[in-house]
Amino acid sequence: MLGTINFRSAGLIVTLVAFAVAARAEETIAPENIPGVTRVEAEGLLALAEKTPRLVIIDSRIAMDRKQGYLDGSLSLPDTETSCATLAPLLVTKDRPVLFYCNGEKCGRSVVAVKIAKQCGYTRLYWYRGGFEDWKLKGFPYLKK
Amino acid sequence: MRFTLGATIVLMGLLGLALALATGEIYRHQTLENQRTALEELVQITVDRQLRDLEERARELGLALQSESGFRRALASGKRGELADQLQSQFRQYFVTAGIIKLERLVVYDTGHRALGAASAGSKITGNHTAGCPTLIDQARARAGAERMKPLSALCLNNNQVRYSVLVPAGGLIPIGYLEVMSDPVPALMRIESRLGFPVRIRDSHDRRIFNSGAWPPPNAMHNTLVAEYVLATAAGEPTLKIAVLRDVEVLQQGLAKTRWLVMVLAIAATLLGVILALYILERTTLRPLNNLALQLRRVGRNKDHLGEQVTTGGIAEIRELGEDFNLMARELDRLYGSLEHLAFTDPLTNLPNRARFHDTLEESVRQYTLAHQPFALLLTDLDRFKAVNDSLGHHIGDLLLQEVSTRLRSVLRESDTVARLDNEAILGLEGKMVARLGGDEFAAILPRVSSIDDASAVARKLLLSMQEPFLIRGHAISIGISIGIALYPLHGKDIDTLMQRADAAMYFAKNNQCGLAFPNNMQQKELI
Numbered sequence: 285m286l287g288t289i290n291f292r293s294a295g296l297i298v299t300l301v302a303f304a305v306a307a308r309a310e311e312t313i314a315p316e317n318i319p320g321v322t323r324v325e326a327e328g329l330l331a332l333a334e335k336t337p338r339l340v341i342i343d344s345r346i347a348m349d350r351k352q353g354y355l356d357g358s359l360s361l362p363d364t365e366t367s368c369a370t371l372a373p374l375l376v377t378k379d380r381p382v383l384f385y386c387n388g389e390k391c392g393r394s395v396v397a398v399k400i401a402k403q404c405g406y407t408r409l410y411w412y413r414g415g416f417e418d419w420k421l422k423g424f425p426y427l428k429k
Numbered sequence: 430m431r432f433t434l435g436a437t438i439v440l441m442g443l444l445g446l447a448l449a450l451a452t453g454e455i456y457r458h459q460t461l462e463n464q465r466t467a468l469e470e471l472v473q474i475t476v477d478r479q480l481r482d483l484e485e486r487a488r489e490l491g492l493a494l495q496s497e498s499g500f501r502r503a504l505a506s507g508k509r510g511e512l513a514d515q516l517q518s519q520f521r522q523y524f525v526t527a528g529i530i531k532l533e534r535l536v537v538y539d540t541g542h543r544a545l546g547a548a549s550a551g552s553k554i555t556g557n558h559t560a561g562c563p564t565l566i567d568q569a570r571a572r573a574g575a576e577r578m579k580p581l582s583a584l585c586l587n588n589n590q591v592r593y594s595v596l597v598p599a600g601g602l603i604p605i606g607y608l609e610v611m612s613d614p615v616p617a618l619m620r621i622e623s624r625l626g627f628p629v630r631i632r633d634s635h636d637r638r639i640f641n642s643g644a645w646p647p648p649n650a651m652h653n654t655l656v657a658e659y660v661l662a663t664a665a666g667e668p669t670l671k672i673a674v675l676r677d678v679e680v681l682q683q684g685l686a687k688t689r690w691l692v693m694v695l696a697i698a699a700t701l702l703g704v705i706l707a708l709y710i711l712e713r714t715t716l717r718p719l720n721n722l723a724l725q726l727r728r729v730g731r732n733k734d735h736l737g738e739q740v741t742t743g744g745i746a747e748i749r750e751l752g753e754d755f756n757l758m759a760r761e762l763d764r765l766y767g768s769l770e771h772l773a774f775t776d777p778l779t780n781l782p783n784r785a786r787f788h789d790t791l792e793e794s795v796r797q798y799t800l801a802h803q804p805f806a807l808l809l810t811d812l813d814r815f816k817a818v819n820d821s822l823g824h825h826i827g828d829l830l831l832q833e834v835s836t837r838l839r840s841v842l843r844e845s846d847t848v849a850r851l852d853n854e855a856i857l858g859l860e861g862k863m864v865a866r867l868g869g870d871e872f873a874a875i876l877p878r879v880s881s882i883d884d885a886s887a888v889a890r891k892l893l894l895s896m897q898e899p900f901l902i903r904g905h906a907i908s909i910g911i912s913i914g915i916a917l918y919p920l921h922g923k924d925i926d927t928l929m930q931r932a933d934a935a936m937y938f939a940k941n942n943q944c945g946l947a948f949p950n951n952m953q954q955k956e957l958i
Contacts (some may be wrong), residue, residue, distance in 0.1 A: 333602035
């Protein structure tokens with residue numbers, strides 16, 4: 285009788301722990317895709333930049349992170365300051381192509397920002413999931429000023 | 430034997446030492462080689478790292494330069510003069526003034542990788558002549574798409590000078606041209622010294638000195654050092670720079686030398702110990718036991734009385750066996766000797782001592798007198814009318830008779846172990862007494878410590894008495910008597926011949942006068958039984 289109780293309790297504990305781990309992981313890893321948003325990677329970003337001259341690239345990181353380097357031509361707008369009011373002067377029209385990025389897959393800022401943009405009604409949304417980490421790793425140029 | 434063994438061990442020791450030293454030398458060589466290889470690898474890794482650092486900085490400089498709005502404008506407009514001016518002014522960027530990069534040249538290209546302008550430290554260059562690193566441009570031209578955005582770097586020879594160039598895209602995410610940042614890599618490579626802590630020497634491909642660390646020792650002080658050199662080559666394989674790093678291995682050499690000394694000392698000590706031990710073992714197990722055996726042999730050789738003595742040799746099994754065999758032989762020889770002696774000194778018929786033995790005993794008795802003042806009495810006797818018995822009954826009966834007579838005589842003497850005297854001073858044990866057969870029907874007796882006529886007479890009378898009983902031999906009853914002549918030593922003679930003579934004469938007197946016994950000087954003393 286005592287033996288079966290132990291077995292059941294152990295199983296319960298293991299399940300709980302697994303859920304907790306998964307839940308925690310979900311907090312720090314950006315989702316694979318965001319509905320209504322086109323996900324791009326580094327090469328895709330370059331191709332996009334070439335085809336879409338009106339593309340606005342928004343850096344959702346805080347100033348301290350941005351100091352480590354940023355994409356040439358990107359604008360700094362931390363996710364904490366992102367709102368319909370702050371987006372409007374940068375994008376002007378709702379169909380302005382806009383790309384958000386932050387540090388990388390462990391960073392949730394660009395996720396937050398792009399979702400806000402979507403809510404504000406912007407239609408041509410792009411998101412660089414790999415972020416600055418991926419950009420730098422691949423050897424693409426960045427500025428530091 | 431000792432020498433052979435000792436020499437063998439020393440030889441083995443020397444061989445061992447030679448082997449150890451050879452091994453040590455191989456090890457030393459191997460260690461140094463390993464150190465050199467490790468050092469070479471270290472140099473290579475450090476050089477690569479320095480160049481990577483340089484690439485990173487040059488890239489940063491390049492990207493910073495191309496982001497200047499003035500530069501972008503000039504590049505977009507395509508005005509070469511303006512471009513050149515722009516480039517020129519950039520030589521004052523902080524990277525350069527802070528000594529992080531030794532900038533040599535800046536070259537700007539259009540999107541087709543054609544040179545638009547260049548600037549060197551101090552002057553601007555316009556026109557078309559090759560200002561940059563050709564291999565770099567060739568490589569750049571081969572790229573397409575997103576690859577063009579990635580940096581490109583190359584080592585090349587520009588006017589026989591070694592240069593390190595980095596190409597960056599200019600214009601942001603959509604390149605409108607390229608900027609080549611060409612620097613002198615030597616200062617960056619010089620920093621290897623502070624990074625590794627080892628002296629550095631940099632030479633060009635013709636072995637001309639470019640940089641020598643202050644700590645680099647002069648050529649005559651180069652022993653105990655290890656030098657590892659890395660040849661930096663362009664992508665095409667042309668050697669450009671030879672970067673050497675020096676490591677002081679004196680400590681290592683000293684350590685190895687110390688080890689070598691230690692090995693030598695240990696080897697010598699071990700050999701000596703081995704020799705001593707071996708010699709000691711040899712001594713105990715072989716030489717000393719053999720010596721024991723040899724000593725015994727010599728002892729026996731000097732004095733045959735030692736024959737028959739057993740020897741314990743100890744030592745190794747073979748020698749112990751030898752000892753046992755020796756003992757066996759010694760016992761055999763002793764027995765043989767005894768037999769020989771016995772044969773030599775015994776009368777075969779009667780088993781009594783023979784004449785030779787008798788004479789020896791006589792001499793010994795005289796010696797005893799000289800040493801210990803021990804007198805003795807000599808009795809000579811023969812059988813009366815023995816010849817007649819022999820003639821009538823035959824020699825065989827005669828022989829048997831002699832045997833019986835011997836037996837009786839001997840038993841009488843044996844019984845007379847103590848001859849009591851009136852004053853109760855007993856003559857204890859007539860040891861050393863003997864009765865011998867001199868030959869034919871002659872017998873003799875020696876009575877030690879008998880010095881008086883009375884004592885000698887008493888014994889003689891006993892002998893005479895014993896002869897009274899007839900002998901029963903093969904059915905014959907034979908009555909036979911004896912006559913005894915007695916001479917006392919030293920009373921009746923100071924030497925053996927005299928004594929014998931006088932005893933003999935006394936005997937004949939007794940026989941002729943039929944008085945049984947007689948003494949020399951009192952031949953008048955006759956006694957009738």
